[in-house]
Amino acid sequence: MRLIKEISQMKDYRKKIKAPQTVGFVPTMGAFHQGHLSLLRKARQQCDKVVVSVFVNPIQFGKGDDYQHYPRNLSEDISLSEKEGVDVVFAPSLEEMYPQDYSTFVQVGGPLSSTLEGASRYGHFKGVATVLVKLFNIIKPDFSYFGEKDYQQVLIVKKVVDELNLDTQIIILPTIREKDGLALSSRNSYLNKEERKVAAILYKALEKAKLWIEEGERNPFSIVSKMKDLIKKEPLARIDYIAVVNPETLEKVEDVKGEVLITLAVRIGETRLIDNMRIGHK
Numbered sequence: 001m002r003l004i005k006e007i008s009q010m011k012d013y014r015k016k017i018k019a020p021q022t023v024g025f026v027p028t029m030g031a032f033h034q035g036h037l038s039l040l041r042k043a044r045q046q047c048d049k050v051v052v053s054v055f056v057n058p059i060q061f062g063k064g065d066d067y068q069h070y071p072r073n074l075s076e077d078i079s080l081s082e083k084e085g086v087d088v089v090f091a092p093s094l095e096e097m098y099p100q101d102y103s104t105f106v107q108v109g110g111p112l113s114s115t116l117e118g119a120s121r122y123g124h125f126k127g128v129a130t131v132l133v134k135l136f137n138i139i140k141p142d143f144s145y146f147g148e149k150d151y152q153q154v155l156i157v158k159k160v161v162d163e164l165n166l167d168t169q170i171i172i173l174p175t176i177r178e179k180d181g182l183a184l185s186s187r188n189s190y191l192n193k194e195e196r197k198v199a200a201i202l203y204k205a206l207e208k209a210k211l212w213i214e215e216g217e218r219n220p221f222s223i224v225s226k227m228k229d230l231i232k233k234e235p236l237a238r239i240d241y242i243a244v245v246n247p248e249t250l251e252k253v254e255d256v257k258g259e260v261l262i263t264l265a266v267r268i269g270e271t272r273l274i275d276n277m278r279i280g281h282k
Helices: 007-015 034-046 074-083 124-139 148-163 186-190 193-199 201-214 220-232
Strands: 002-004 023-028 049-054 088-090 143-147 169-173 237-245 259-268 271-280
Touching: 002 007, 007 088, 007 124, 023 034, 023 124, 034 049, 034 074, 034 143, 034 169, 049 074, 049 124, 074 088, 088 124, 124 148, 143 148, 148 169, 148 259, 148 271, 186 271, 193 201, 193 259, 193 271, 201 220, 201 237, 201 259, 201 271, 220 237, 220 259
Parallel strands: 002 088, 023 049, 023 143, 049 088, 143 169
Antiparallel strands: 237 259, 259 271
16 A cells, blocks of 8 residues: 655556556545445445545635644554555645645535535535545546535535536445444544533434424424424534435425435534435335
């Protein structure tokens, strides 16, 4: 396995890989957990070469976000990558990705990027789209792997790839969860013991919503209201948003018909967590 830190070296490595060999790519901000490893394993199964990037991208963090405190453990990430059979860990420096005079950004317009996370974290998807377009152009992956936990991000990445005619196929894998349902996230490491226990309320609320729909509830406003009541019973939890939306457009639905996405963002103490669940009824 190779550790590459320079863009020029990464591009040189990629140029030597010729068709029909394929390259699978997993973009990350490091601090690997089982969710990341599930993506690496799928890439290893499907591709001849696997590249994982480790780069904490400052331009997707808003003012007051946790960029400085975001967990970083490159040596552990390298060790885990090696165990999973990764070929290259691409870990560029901040200066390598964004030189001092850097001024080019990818702005994603339309409702997909302005709702939910886009409304709560101004500029977040501009940062995500910019770094991913750069990484796609550097690594030129045939397949790129993402987790469903960041559902809105995945929709936006697919849109960017489609509209900018980027030559990679986006593969989406299910959210990996703890035994109590908490979606795995690098930010879970911020939670103290009491907060960690409380954090399971996100998944409990989603499971309750699924049950209510299965029992015949069709009013999204009622579903959201009951989810809020459930979460507010936990004093450490503060709701950012809960929404019942169309899984393709993320527009709020007036009535639960067919498949819907229930998505939420909740602060447990100072830690902001997101989760979602696709729910369909017959």
